[in-house]
Amino acid sequence: MTATPRSYWFAKFFECVYLLIAIYDCLMMMWGTLLYKLFTSFGDVSFARLFTWIIIGMLIFSVVYSIYWNQKSKEEGFNSEIRHAFLRGVMRYFLAFQVSAYGFAKILKTQFGHVYMRDNTPVGKLSGFDLTWNYFGHSYTFAIILGLLQIGGSVMLLFRRTTLLGTCLLLPIMLNIVLINVFYDIAIGAFINSIIITTGLLYLLLLRWPDIKPVLFKEVVKSPLRLSFAKPVLKLLVIVLAFYSIYRYVVAVPSSAFAGKWKIQQFIRNGKTIGENDWMNGAQNWCYIYIEDDGRISFCANPYVFEANRAWFGRYSYNAKQKTFDVHFDGGTNNNTTRVKISNYNGKQMQWDTKVYDDTLKLKLVKE
Incomplete structure (x- = not known):
């Protein structure tokens, strides 16, 4: 019998990890400041060591429990579906909370807010973070639109019927944020958070792969216009002409050694x-x-x-x-x-x- 995505060990492992991440995030939200002050009183190394051990512990627990779960799921009468439903529900709600929080931050100007000090800082002296903040903060209307998209997509994640639509809406936004975090040297915490959110959305998307595949790779009705030889040439020509339209400008205006x-x-x-x-x-x-x-x-x-x-x-x-x-x-x-x-x-x-x-x-x- 062909295994479904729900029977894979990795699915169980990933969902367990995500549950622990959600729990950890909630605990840090409530007591993060207190824990940070407590452990940094022994030095910054103590807090970093604690964080490292928490990550290791989460991974070990997820591996052990997912292996146990995978073995038990082979037994007749073991209800694995209810565990998947619970863990995926936690994942959807956690993602909705995280992404919508960023959306509200943009609307309420706690993200991309105006920093007057940067007004008199030369652009060449701005860091990647400052450049990003200034660029996206230049238009409050744009920030509102982006925030509403994040909030709207998050609301869709809360309902199973609209989860796929919400995932498709949020995933391009989050992929763009990940790239910005990487190439513009944004804070490591923001980068890690964007990776967690993006991988969660990708996982939710892959769960619906059987529904998506027919749409993406559906066989189309053949055109009555037969250009069997010319069609591949025309397809290649479109890309070649696009390249040439820009390349001829580069050749016409070569780089100057004096620039x-x-x-x-x-x-x-x-x-x-x-x-x-x-x-x-x-x-x-x-x-x-x-x-x-x-x-x-x-x-x-x-x-x-x-x-x-x-x-x-x-x-x-x-x-x-x-x-x-x-x-x-x-x-x-x-x-x-x-x-x-x-x-x-x-x-x-x-x-x-x-x-x-x-x-x-x-x-x-x-x-x-």
Whole structure:
């Protein structure tokens, strides 16, 4: 007789682990602060050791009980279904609580809330966590929509009839959150929690695989239009053309060896050295030059933050034979091109000699 998913040992083990995780989470919610203070009074190592032993104990108990359960389920008259129903019910309710809590946190602004300190922090200095928080917190409307989706999906998990729909709604959201937690260096606790929630949702989805499989792999009615040879070619052509549409742009605009943020270490205008604080006296007293891969260039006087309203913008092209930049400033005429002679370039520093309007400039640049 073919084994059903409910007869697998791993299903029993996973459901036992999830029950213990739910119990542990509830206990930590009620007494977590007290336990943390108690064990950290003996040092941070004590709390970490306690947490490690709790995890090991949960795994050992789950392995032992699931093996016992698996053996007992082979006996006639042993009701394994009621245990599955109970454990999966706990899983659904636990997931609904966890995800909806995150949803309410977004609506009530305890997540993605405004942090005024970050307003004056340069973007380049923000951590991955701060960038994520600022990005998603920029629009409160978006936070509300995301929160409502999480709450709505959680409500669906509370009812067996709508569990599959709730799982399909929440799983893409949680997978996205897991990727953000991994690649944007979000706190380890948030990452672990997202993994627990996502694996639970995946498990609930796999339980309904017999219902999902016919929908995903249902045999379709053959089209009366017969293109047996051309159809594979057309399918491949769609992907190839999509790749080429972007690749031709990459080839047309290759990466520039000069791209980057360049600090003006020495600035001489008409034989006179520009001082460190002269940037406050005029937007033409640049401190930084920003060279982009796509041919854009910008000059900023403020050494601390990029001021778009005071910056000079333009486009450049590099002549490799003559080792020169041709810079065309925004707002200038087509004939008003500034030629820059580049010397002593080694990838980290270079010197510019040029004439901008009526001023003769000599710049020493260092790449940061």
